Amino acid sequence: MKVKKELRFGFALMAVILTAIVVFMPWGHLTSGHLGLLMLALIVVAIMLGFPTAFTLMGMGVFFAWLSYRSVDPSLAVQQTLDLMVQRAYSVMTNDVLIAIPLFVFMGYIVERANLIAQLFKSIHLAMARVPGSLAVATLITCAIFATATGIVGAVVTLMGLLAFPAMLRAGYDVRLSAGCITAGGCLGILIPPSVLLIVYGATAGVSVVQLYAGAFFPGIMLAGLYIGYVIVRSKLQPQLAPPLPAEERVVALPDFARAISETITRKALPGLIAAFKGKRNVNIPAGRILGQLAIALLPALVWFGSMGFVYNSVTAPAEVVDVSGLVEMGMETAPEALTEPPAGGVEEPKAEGIQEPPGAESAAPVTEAEGVALPPGTEAEGVSEPAAASAPAERQPAPLAFWLVLGIGTAALLAFYALFTFARLEIFKMLLGSFFPLAVLILAVLGSIVFGLATPTEAAAVGALGGFVLAAAYRQLNFGVVKESVFLTAKTSAMVCWLFVGSSIFSAAFALLGGQALIEQWVLSLNLTPLQFMILAQFIIFILGWPLEWTEIIVIFMPIFIPLLAHFNIDPLFFGLLVALNLQTAFLSPPVAMAAFYLKGVSPPHVTLNQIFRGMMPFMLIQVLALVLLYVFPGIGMWLPSVLYK
Amino acid sequence: MQKLLLFVDRVSTFAGHFFSWSIVGLTVLISWEVFSRYVLNTPHAWALDAQIMLYGVMFMMAGAYTLAAGGHVRGDVLYSFFQPRTQAAIDLVLYVLFFLPGIFALAYAGWVYAADSLAIRETTFSPEPLPLYPFKFFIPLAALFLFLQGLVEITRCVLCLRDGKWPSRVRDVEEVDVDKLKEMVHVKDEDIAKLDEFVIRQEQKS
Numbered sequence: 110m111k112v113k114k115e116l117r118f119g120f121a122l123m124a125v126i127l128t129a130i131v132v133f134m135p136w137g138h139l140t141s142g143h144l145g146l147l148m149l150a151l152i153v154v155a156i157m158l159g160f161p162t163a164f165t166l167m168g169m170g171v172f173f174a175w176l177s178y179r180s181v182d183p184s185l186a187v188q189q190t191l192d193l194m195v196q197r198a199y200s201v202m203t204n205d206v207l208i209a210i211p212l213f214v215f216m217g218y219i220v221e222r223a224n225l226i227a228q229l230f231k232s233i234h235l236a237m238a239r240v241p242g243s244l245a246v247a248t249l250i251t252c253a254i255f256a257t258a259t260g261i262v263g264a265v266v267t268l269m270g271l272l273a274f275p276a277m278l279r280a281g282y283d284v285r286l287s288a289g290c291i292t293a294g295g296c297l298g299i300l301i302p303p304s305v306l307l308i309v310y311g312a313t314a315g316v317s318v319v320q321l322y323a324g325a326f327f328p329g330i331m332l333a334g335l336y337i338g339y340v341i342v343r344s345k346l347q348p349q350l351a352p353p354l355p356a357e358e359r360v361v362a363l364p365d366f367a368r369a370i371s372e373t374i375t376r377k378a379l380p381g382l383i384a385a386f387k388g389k390r391n392v393n394i395p396a397g398r399i400l401g402q403l404a405i406a407l408l409p410a411l412v413w414f415g416s417m418g419f420v421y422n423s424v425t426a427p428a429e430v431v432d433v434s435g436l437v438e439m440g441m442e443t444a445p446e447a448l449t450e451p452p453a454g455g456v457e458e459p460k461a462e463g464i465q466e467p468p469g470a471e472s473a474a475p476v477t478e479a480e481g482v483a484l485p486p487g488t489e490a491e492g493v494s495e496p497a498a499a500s501a502p503a504e505r506q507p508a509p510l511a512f513w514l515v516l517g518i519g520t521a522a523l524l525a526f527y528a529l530f531t532f533a534r535l536e537i538f539k540m541l542l543g544s545f546f547p548l549a550v551l552i553l554a555v556l557g558s559i560v561f562g563l564a565t566p567t568e569a570a571a572v573g574a575l576g577g578f579v580l581a582a583a584y585r586q587l588n589f590g591v592v593k594e595s596v597f598l599t600a601k602t603s604a605m606v607c608w609l610f611v612g613s614s615i616f617s618a619a620f621a622l623l624g625g626q627a628l629i630e631q632w633v634l635s636l637n638l639t640p641l642q643f644m645i646l647a648q649f650i651i652f653i654l655g656w657p658l659e660w661t662e663i664i665v666i667f668m669p670i671f672i673p674l675l676a677h678f679n680i681d682p683l684f685f686g687l688l689v690a691l692n693l694q695t696a697f698l699s700p701p702v703a704m705a706a707f708y709l710k711g712v713s714p715p716h717v718t719l720n721q722i723f724r725g726m727m728p729f730m731l732i733q734v735l736a737l738v739l740l741y742v743f744p745g746i747g748m749w750l751p752s753v754l755y756k
Numbered sequence: 757m758q759k760l761l762l763f764v765d766r767v768s769t770f771a772g773h774f775f776s777w778s779i780v781g782l783t784v785l786i787s788w789e790v791f792s793r794y795v796l797n798t799p800h801a802w803a804l805d806a807q808i809m810l811y812g813v814m815f816m817m818a819g820a821y822t823l824a825a826g827g828h829v830r831g832d833v834l835y836s837f838f839q840p841r842t843q844a845a846i847d848l849v850l851y852v853l854f855f856l857p858g859i860f861a862l863a864y865a866g867w868v869y870a871a872d873s874l875a876i877r878e879t880t881f882s883p884e885p886l887p888l889y890p891f892k893f894f895i896p897l898a899a900l901f902l903f904l905q906g907l908v909e910i911t912r913c914v915l916c917l918r919d920g921k922w923p924s925r926v927r928d929v930e931e932v933d934v935d936k937l938k939e940m941v942h943v944k945d946e947d948i949a950k951l952d953e954f955v956i957r958q959e960q961k962s
Contacts, residue, residue: 119833159835159843160850161828168854171861191865198862198895199869202812205804211811212786215779227941263932271943278954564790567807571786592780594929600776601827602931604818609829657833702832711934714951716959 118701119157122657126150141180145625148173152616152666162662163605166612174619197614201607205567206312211603212570213303217259218595219577220551223584225544226255226268232540234276242344242351244280245290246337248273252294253333257301258548262697266295266705270712283350284717286343289725292705293336293732296697299660300690301329303555303570306660309606310686313668317683323560323751324687331746332691332736339732363532379406379527405542406535413523417516421508547583551576560754606661613665626673633674640678647671647685648692648737655696659704663693687747691740694733698726757911758923764908765824765926768901772821778810785810802884809891816894820901823909825928844916851910859903866895 130150134143148169155165174193178186201207234247248269256265269291277287299306302322311318344351382403530538555573558564564572581587620626638646654663668689675682697705706722713722740746786807793799822828835843870892878892879885915923938944 116834116837119837122833155850155854156831157833158846158850159830159832159838160847160854161823161830163828164855164858165850167862168850168858171858191861191868194861195865195869195895198866199892202816202891202895203808205808208782208807208811211779211814212783215783224940261931264937267932267934267937268941271938271941271948275943275947275951278951281954281958284955284958568786568790571783572790574783575787596776596779597773597929598931599779600772600814600818601822601825603779603815604772604822605827605829607815608819608822658831659829661829662831708932712938712948714948714955716952716955 119657123154123157126154140624140628141177142624142628144173144176145620145623146628148620148623149625149670156662157657163608163612166609166616166666170612170616170619174615174622177619177622193618194615197618198611201610201614204312204610206308206318207607207610209308209318209566209570210305210606211599212567212574213260213305213308214602215595215599216555216570216574216577217261218598219574219581219591220548221259221261221264222591222595223577223581223586225548225580225584226251227272228540228544229255229548230269230272230276232537232544235537236541238354240341241348241353242282242286242340243354244273244277244282245286245340245344245351248277248287248290249294249333249336249340252291253297253301254545254548254552256295256298257303257329258298258552260298260304262295262298262705263708265298266291266708267712269295270709274709274713277351278714280354281352284721285725286340286350287725288706288709288713288717288722289727289729290336290340292698292703292709292722292726293729294333295705295708296694297329297333297336299697300325300332300694302326303552303559303566303573304690305606306664306690306693307686308566309610309661309664310668310689312610313664314672314682314686316686318566319559319562320683320751320755321686321690322556322566323754324683324747325690326556326560326750328687328691328736328740328747331739332694332733335732335736336729339728363536377528377531379403379530381532382406402535405539406530408542409526410523413519417519421512547580551580560750562754609661609665613669616666617669620669626670629670630674630677634677638678640680643674643678644680644685644688644741647674648688651689651692652695655693656699657702658696659702660693660696663696664689681748683751684744684748688737688740691733691737695730698730698733757915761908761911761923762926764904768820768824768905769926769928771901772818772824775814775817776821778814782807782810782814800884801882802880802886805880805882805886809886812891813894816898817901819898820905823902823905824926826925840916840921844913844922848910848913848917851906851913855906856903856910859899859906863896863899863903866892866899870896 127150130147134147152165152169155169156162171190171194175186175190178189230247230251233250234244237243237247237250240246251273252265252269255268256262259265273291274287277290278284298304302325304325307321307325308318310316311321340351382399551573554576555569558572559566559569578587581591633643651663651667654667671685672682675685697703700706700723703723703726706719706726709722710717710719785803789800789803789807835846838846870889873889873892878888880888912923
């Protein structure tokens with residue numbers, strides 16, 4: 110029989126495992142611990158065969174649990190096995206961490222159906238028009254935001270494959286680069302909170318989901334930033350891969366009144382509108398219309414001064430100002446960079462649109478602030494702190510110098526922004542207002558209320574789902590059909606994850622009963638590894654497992670084995686979780702199970718081959734490994750926020 | 757035969773659909789509870805227990821539905837590359853070896869567990885207790901549905917071994933429904949096909 114090429118990898122892996130069993134098992138004197146290891150190896154083989162994992166785990170777990178009980182007391186074995194089983198199942202049914210999963214999934218489906226993505230992509234793309242590789246950068250940002258809000262990798266990749274891929278190909282972008290951006294960007298949703306992966310890890314490892322969310326925020330943004338930086342640098346160095354857009358593609362169509370004003374008075378939005386309002390030089394434009402536009406144009410200023418006023422209030426009250434510098438540092442750094450949250454490396458001229466980020470960050474801040482007041486002063490101050498910067502230590506009473514400094518710089522930036530704020534940019538700003546900000550506010554509100562301790566993840570998820578409803582209704586996409594489909598899909602996804610949990614908790618109970626866990630611990634300790642070596646080994650194993658398995662399987666089956674080992678090496682399970690979450694990004698991109706690639710292939714023109722897509726993903730996989738190393742070398746990237754908030 | 761299989765599919769799907777609506781209840785209940793606690797200042801002791809129950813019932817009862825829709829996660833290194841007959845053979849063996857004993861044990865153990873709970877009229881441990889035994893009866897019920905669905909799947913494997921192709925299933929919503937997504941963003945197949953010229957042009961250049 111001629112074995113198909115695709116099958117070789119799987120069979121080879123299986124052969125390796127089976128040979129290892131045959132060679133290393135001390136067949137003469139099997140202890141029950143060895144039986145446990147045998148079970149672990151068999152489960153990997155069985156999973157690779159392709160039977161639904163949840164039931165493989167359950168069946169095998171029941172069998173081996175019975176074996177284990179039988180070796181102690183044959184008469185009670187059956188009863189004990191049954192008890193174990195039902196108790197494990199019941200504990201998953203009453204698990205108050207997992208309950209957040211269906212809610213987040215539900216929110217994701219509803220938000221997806223709100224159909225914001227086309228508008229989101231277009232507006233970000235126009236806002237980014239001058240950055241090298243603008244389309245690719247816009248793709249990554251759109252992916253990051255949309256994937257974060259929905260968390261559905263398949264849908265994000267497919268949708269971007271339909272929207273961004275054609276746009277990039279038409280603009281002459283390299284097929285591989287384009288494919289890489291879409292696939293890598295689509296997977297960001299499983300890392301950037303609120304993500305289901307972190308809930309599953311939290312439930313398995315007994316780590317607080319809240320801390321995981323706080324911890325994963327910056328690594329997620331860092332990864333997105335690295336992607337964007339890579340794309341910008343690459344397209345600067347090799348412009349033929351990502352040619353700049355022709356001028357006519359960048360033109361923003363102005364509405365009549367705006368064209369009238371910019372032709373007769375000035376192209377600058379603010380003075381133009383004010384001058385037109387006086388009505389001396391311009392006729393035909395109803396005052397109400399102008400007032401409306403003026404209000405929109407003034408929005409950034411309003412939000413800026415409003416939030417600064419609020420900060421001033423809470424600063425002069427006896428509380429800390431941690432947040433002020435945070436807010437602004439973020440604003441400042443993004444100013445030259447447009448909407449990307451993190452500083453993403455070399456950029457050319459400062460762009461006006463960049464300043465639109467502060468309102469994004471701030472408009473969410475008041476939401477949390479407002480509620481934060483109800484809490485004790487300690488939490489309150491943090492309620493405001495939009496990440497970054499520990500630089501401004503708490504000063505009291507008369508507003509500290511930092512505040513005025515920040516106010517000054519921010520105001521200057523605002524002025525610069527308005528100086529460059531043409532009517533074209535006003536149009537872009539309006540588009541962003543309709544697509545980017547609602548999503549950003551939804552995400553930040555959900556995340557903020559969890560991280561600052563205002564709501565449990567479950568509560569935030571439920572309210573987020575409700576927010577999704579409002580969003581979908583606001584975009585006139587809400588109807589019974591949409592809700593029905595989202596409900597059914599939610600049930601299927603949650604059943605998939607939770608039944609996997611039922612299976613794996615029976616399985617890991619059997620594994621522990623057999624003493625497999627103890628044997629592994631003994632073995633690992635006998636290796637005398639340093640924590641660094643152990644960490645590298647663990648991450649390497651997880652990386653390898655990511656090739657044949659999916660992230661759900663890796664976490665629910667293998668994390669229970671790794672977690673107890675962490676204590677020996679003084680590794681924080683929280684930190685380990687962040688590394689694992691970052692590492693499992695690769696599981697989506699590594700062939701042959703790279704789901705993302707297959708989704709993209711499904712909607713790409715026939716001449717784009719899977720190989721091209723895989724090759725496009727490779728640089729992004731390398732970036733993921735780089736991000737992993739960075740996070741390990743500078744644990745502060747992940748651990749800083751949780752340590753500030755919860756210690 | 758095929759009719760019977762599809763009938764069981766429909767029963768599982770109906771049960772799954774019916775109980776999946778509890779996610780809406782869950783959303784509303786929790787949102788209301790948050791509002792009630794923070795704004796009205798009247799938290800309810802039973803709310804958390806009710807949430808847990810809604811969640812537990814939803815995913816347990818969706819188990820058979822998900823199986824009917826082929827939604828349980830599979831290791832996919834080899835499976836999708838196999839011939840349908842090979843797939844069916846593997847599935848058949850593993851359904852008999854792992855699935856049936858496991859689910860049967862769960863159903864039996866769950867029945868005993870829930871009956872014990874009923875005997876003492878067990879309630880939740882809370883100042884405002886809710887009866888707990890109906891919730892526990894969902895374990896054997898869900899397992900029963902799964903067992904039935906498992907038998908159907910086994911029959912499907914046998915049919916596939918005979919015919920060399922998988923018998924049909926009940927259609928259901930898909931997570932990534934490409935056609936629907938295409939419609940959502942107004943992209944047509946012709947547009948995608950037209951893109952090919954750009955790809956080809958690129959290939960020629962390099």
